[in-house]
Ligand code: TXA
């Protein structure tokens with residue numbers, strides 16, 4: 001198992017020699033390595049068992065570093081960066097050649113973000129290179145929001161998990177690319193669509209794909225528990241208990257089902273609380289002695305859109 005502590009000097013030592021460290025962010029924990037070192041990038045793909053066509057997000061701590069890695073920044077991207085960074089936003093920008101093709105899976109754009117977590121920002125400041133970091137879970141499984149989540153699955157393969165507590169947002173960053181100057185959402189995430197549109201006006205959504213390398217962030221089946229997972233309407237869920245089932249709900253119990261097999265994401269109906277609880281809840285239910293998980297969609301507002309996106313992908317086969 002990995003060590004879980006806040007030893008930034010040790011983290012730097014491990015990263016400087018091209019090995020990996022799990023890092024906290026406000027969204028989810030990342031599996032980090034030197035983004036400019038091809039050996040480190042290969043280790044990230046191998047550790048996660050991630051297909052080479054699915055590119056990584058590069059993390060840094062300041063705008064100057066972003067500018068050093070990209071060829072240009074659309075006006076809307078700059079506006080979003082100013083408003084949201086450090087925060088749960090990833091921008092897809094045309095990369096300079098110093099960003100290894102391995103990190104971007106051969107794409108001409110690099111995914112880049114400044115995360116809002118003090119420990120990780122301090123680490124990034126101490127390094128001479130940015131960190132490539134996908135979510136610290138085996139490919140396709142639920143993203144980790146605590147050091148223990150990381151340890152359960154990748155603990156045998158890494159030395160150190162930096163302990164930054166529970167991720168405060170709990171759902172991955174919103175990914176935005178650009179068609180010329182026009183922003184396009186590649187992945188709904190921890191910064192709500194309404195707030196993005198308030199900043200840059202109407203944005204469009206990239207359609208989902210099953211395995212299209214042109215749209216790698218949009219793989220349809222993802223974030224999936226190992227147990228059979230189904231999304232159903234509240235009305236149909238309430239129609240009668242299903243053998244071996246547990247129910248994942250937004251804020252209200254199903255009146256006709258035993259409450260002991262129901263799990264609420266937020267008893268007060270708070271969407272941010274629900275987002276923060278989502279991945280922990282999915283992991284907990286996946287480990288319970290039950291045989292299937294049923295869930296309802298949450299209201300499609302604020303982070304609810306990103307939650308529903310994750311629930312749909314968890315239910316996709
Ligand atoms: O909140 C987050 O974004 C977390 C934390 C650790 O920062 N990271 C994360 O990374 O969710 P990952 O690898 O699990 O998801 C990154 C997504 C992938 O689906 C990938 O396909 C997409 O970003 N992506 C990366 N580079 C891209 C590019 N150039 N074009 C399109 N999609 C890209």
Ligand code: MG
Pocket residue numbers: 134135143
């Ligand atoms: Mg991921």
